[in-house]
Amino acid sequence: MNIIAVDDEKLALESLQSSILKAAPYDAVFGFRNAEQALSFVRENPCDVAFLDIELRDMNGIDLAREISSIHPQVNIIFTTGYSDYTGQAFELHASGYIMKPVTEEKVQKEMEVLRYAVSHAEEKLLKVRTFGNFEVFKDNQPLNFRYNKTKELLAYLVNCGGSLCSNNEIICTLWDDEHDVSSHISYMKNVRGDLLKALEDVGAEDIIVRQRGKLGVRVEKLDCDLYGYMQGDPEMLKRYHGEYMNQYSWGEYEKGKLDNRL
Incomplete structure (x- = not known):
């Protein structure tokens, strides 16, 4: 499956990607430090799961989630944040999950096991x-x-x-x-x-x-x-x-x- 990770803090993004790769070592994980780069990618590529930091500088994660969902309606949105203030908005968007920082392999694994939308693995092998x-x-x-x-x-x-x-x-x-x-x-x-x-x-x-x-x-x-x-x-x-x-x-x-x- 294709997974994107978005966080504008360099170390936080590296930690997020590392945790995802440990939980899903042979899925494709693409990291971005701003919303526009992420949107550019999902416009051209399939996206099954999106881990989004809510506190982004150029566009908050809630708005980014709306944009991504408009492109891929069955994408699984998983928010990452250090604050609990946004849980209501996350549920309104029908997000798949919500991770409180620090993100760990165990937290990622737990969310990956209960994705809102099933991800098909029946891809044509080229x-x-x-x-x-x-x-x-x-x-x-x-x-x-x-x-x-x-x-x-x-x-x-x-x-x-x-x-x-x-x-x-x-x-x-x-x-x-x-x-x-x-x-x-x-x-x-x-x-x-x-x-x-x-x-x-x-x-x-x-x-x-x-x-x-x-x-x-x-x-x-x-x-x-x-x-x-x-x-x-x-x-x-x-x-x-x-x-x-x-x-x-x-x-x-x-x-x-x-x-x-x-x-």
């Missing part, structure tokens, strides 16, 4: 992705072809991040393992990014990618992926994991450690 062993990606049982080796690695890293948006700098530092000279890889990164988008468009799978101001992510609900099934406790995927994960890529070792801990 690609089959295999991460156990070597990373491979298929459309109609045929492997995707990329111009550059780094293109496939870029897609692998986005899949590994499970719906989180990744900045160009983060991607470059990871794929080229060169955090001290990011600028020298920017041109190549543009080519790799363009190659990825073209390859996906060629097979009708461009909708798996989320783009936002120099960041990339994947829509996890559009992928038939062994990693995501494993993390959600799918018995078949639990049986398929034998201690090997994205063997081609050194950065996969960190995620492999987390998978091993679940054995």
